[in-house]
Amino acid sequence: MTLQVYGDLGSGNCLKVKYIADATGTPYVWHDVPVRSGGTATPEFRALNPFGQMPVVVLDDGRPLAQSNAILRYLAQGSRFIPTDRYDAAKVDEWLFWEQYSHEPTVAVARSRVIYDGQDTAKLDPVLVGRANAALDRLEQALTGQVFLVGNAMSIADIALLVYTRSAPDAGLDLAARPAITRWIAACEQELGLTATAAVIKGQS
Structure with a gap:
């Protein structure tokens, strides 16, 4: 294919x-x-x-x-990125729905307004920024004490949430103060063979 x-x-x-x-x-x-x-x-x-x-x-x-x-x-489908356990597979889907409903509409939208609309991070809608930070706080909480979001292995839930979380500093969102997220980004980068990025500090994508 x-x-x-x-x-x-x-x-x-x-x-x-x-x-x-x-x-x-x-x-x-x-x-x-x-x-x-x-x-x-x-x-x-x-x-x-x-x-x-x-x-x-x-x-x-x-x-x-x-x-x-x-x-x-x-x-x-059929790869290591979807758990074989029925419950774990459903938990992956739970994160996919959450990513599109709560994470992408806040973190990604804030980044888009800076990258594509040229807004200064200090002038972003405070309500949008608050919701984006709440989404990142939820992710930080979920990742505290574990390497990946579901079980002990990377899944498509991690891939779905990695992309915009990794570039959240572009919108002035602080990842350096979220140690579980920064450790998770590094673990995902290693699993996917991505070049380690300073995004968590400098806002690079």
Whole structure:
């Protein structure tokens, strides 16, 4: 299977797809669609995803699949990134839902307003920042005393939450004061073969 992936590597949701494809050894061709370039509004892209959202993958048989966490689940089937235990697998899904409902709409949105809209971190909506910090506090609490989110092994729950957490300092969100998160980022980087980043201190992605 050679996957066709449409996305922007500056997007955390798109990076999820790259990380799981690399980790599972899934061959893919990356088609760059820059954020806010208008590329998702073309008839060709809307034929793949009528909602005009990235990422989108196209399977060998031509079927498209959208939504980053759905793609994560598809590519991770049968791999070590989805637990075989039924309860643990459900806990992974619990984190995937939470990521899209509580984490991405706060942490990722705050980062987007800085990176793409040019807002100063000091001028971000305090309500948004408060919710983003609450999401990071919840993650810190969950990771305290354990290496990964579910069980003793890395799962797609970790990949889903890693991408925007790792770049949260871009929005002025403090990770250095959250030691469980910083240890978890380092553990995920090691598992995925990513270059260790100073993101937790300097806001690099």
